[in-house]
Amino acid sequence: MTALKVLFIGGTGIISSACARLALERGVDLHLLKRSATSARPAPPGAVVHLGDIRRPDTVREVLREHEFDVVVNWVAFTREHVAADVKLFSGRTNQYVFISSASAYQTPPARLPVTESTPLRNPYWAYSRRKIECEELLTAEYRETGFPVTVVRPSHTYDPTMVPFDGGWTVIDRMRRGKGVVVPGDGTSLWTITHHADFARGFVGLLGRHEAIGEAFHITSDESPTWNHIYTAMARAAGVTPDLVHVPSDAVMAVDEEWGSALLGDKANSMVFDNSKIRRLVPDFAGFIPFDHGAREIIDWYDSNPEHQVVDERMDALMDRLVDAYRPRPL
Numbered sequence: 001m002t003a004l005k006v007l008f009i010g011g012t013g014i015i016s017s018a019c020a021r022l023a024l025e026r027g028v029d030l031h032l033l034k035r036s037a038t039s040a041r042p043a044p045p046g047a048v049v050h051l052g053d054i055r056r057p058d059t060v061r062e063v064l065r066e067h068e069f070d071v072v073v074n075w076v077a078f079t080r081e082h083v084a085a086d087v088k089l090f091s092g093r094t095n096q097y098v099f100i101s102s103a104s105a106y107q108t109p110p111a112r113l114p115v116t117e118s119t120p121l122r123n124p125y126w127a128y129s130r131r132k133i134e135c136e137e138l139l140t141a142e143y144r145e146t147g148f149p150v151t152v153v154r155p156s157h158t159y160d161p162t163m164v165p166f167d168g169g170w171t172v173i174d175r176m177r178r179g180k181g182v183v184v185p186g187d188g189t190s191l192w193t194i195t196h197h198a199d200f201a202r203g204f205v206g207l208l209g210r211h212e213a214i215g216e217a218f219h220i221t222s223d224e225s226p227t228w229n230h231i232y233t234a235m236a237r238a239a240g241v242t243p244d245l246v247h248v249p250s251d252a253v254m255a256v257d258e259e260w261g262s263a264l265l266g267d268k269a270n271s272m273v274f275d276n277s278k279i280r281r282l283v284p285d286f287a288g289f290i291p292f293d294h295g296a297r298e299i300i301d302w303y304d305s306n307p308e309h310q311v312v313d314e315r316m317d318a319l320m321d322r323l324v325d326a327y328r329p330r331p332l
Contacts, residue, residue: 003029004209007067007094009054010034010075012041014160015100018197019073020044022205031067033060057085071208073098078128083135087142096149096214098207101136103156103219103274104129104267113191114275117154117217126266136217143215151207152217156272159295160197161302162309165231167260167268168316170303175317176236181246181324185264188229188247191271195222196290203276206283213282221274222288228268234293238300248327257319 004027011020011032023030024046031048043049052063054076072094077083083099090097106115108123121136123129142148159165166172166182175182203220207213226234229245236243250269254261279286303310 003027004070005029005031005068006071006073006208007031007033007064007069008073008075009077011047012039012043013075014163015155015158015197015200016073016075017041017044018160018201019204020047022198022201023208026205028205028208031069033064054082054085057089061089069094071096071098073100073208075100077135079131080134080138083138087139087148091146091148094149095211096151096209097139098151098153099135099139101132101152101154101217102129103154103221103272105132105136105154106272108266109270110272113271114273115219116275117219117278123266126262129266149214151213151215153204153207154217154219155200156193156195156219156221156274157268158195158197158200158221159299161295161298164235164299164303165194166235167263168313168320170310171313171316171320172232173235173239173300173303174310174312175320176239176241176243179241179244181244181320181328182232183248183253183320183323184228184232184245185250185253185269186228186247188232188245189227190269191225191273192228192231192268193221193225193272193274194231194292194295195220195288196292196295199288199290203279203283203286206286207279210282216278218279218282219274219276220279220286221276222290222292223274223276224288224291225271225273226292231292231296234296235299238293238296246324246328248323252327253323256322260316260319 006028010016021044032043033050035053050063052060072090105121107120121133139150143150164170172182200220250264
């Protein structure tokens with residue numbers, strides 16, 4: 001049986017690196033298109049690396065001129081222009097084009113839970129999500145009009161050991177360890193689905209080369225949806241401290257920092273719970289096996305083993321000081 005020939009545009013990011021490793025383990029003939037031979041995460045052994053810049057399609061056409069692929073996955077497409085260029089570049093050269101969208105494209109806040117793939121796409125708060133929706137709309141039109149073989153995948157909050165799952169990153173853990181208050185959006189009781197990248201990869205790799213996935217959209221998430229209070233507490237416990245949680249309304253964050261506030265109001269401030277029935281029907285062995293309490297220990301262990309990455313964002317640290325001072329409950 002001939003191996004599935006797959007091109008990842010990108011392939012060394014937080015999510016895509018796990019998918020690349022699993023694809024190779026399952027015998028996929030994996031090719032990576034990268035702008036540079038070096039990256040924070042090296043290409044996995046066994047992958048064929050092509051050097052080219054997807055933002056310059058003519059050069060990519062030259063680099064890949066001798067290749068056709070069963071599947072092309074673009075991990076780094078964020079605008080209509082990006083996917084329009086891909087349609088021109090890969091029409092007739094692949095049997096499946098996988099667009100990585102975002103679960104933040106779903107109706108925000110959702111009218112009902114759990115979210116399914118038929119939940120409307122609408123996010124008035126976050127430009128990033130609206131651009132992903134525009135990409136999906138273009139690709140859906142291409143599928144309907146020309147048969148361009150698109151599959152849409154919508155990750156939610158997916159992490160690996162190198163990613164602290166908070167705005168501000170390591171700054172939050174540093175504050176915890178210094179005994180300083182940390183900003184928790186809202187009252188901390190909203191439910192948030194957070195997915196280990198190895199779990200995501202099991203669902204994702206199972207979609208590659210599947211004709212049943214053409215013209216369809218899938219989200220791939222954990223079934224675990226802890227509260228934000230739990231997520232912060234799990235990270236603090238892994239870091240060996242008791243956290244000082246200060247609850248701050250998301251619109252108050254928006255008032256002091258538009259980018260941070262937009263990411264909250266357009267995503268993290270809302271309870272998000274997902275129904276994964278659709279991906280399971282096509283990939284029955286998909287499941288979220290790795291609980292966040294385990295993932296939190298992985299994250300802290302990685303940062304403690306790589307202290308050069310324990311970088312404090314001084315601007316975010318100062319913003320957090322300001323919000324904590326304003327919203328910490330005062331004694332009566």
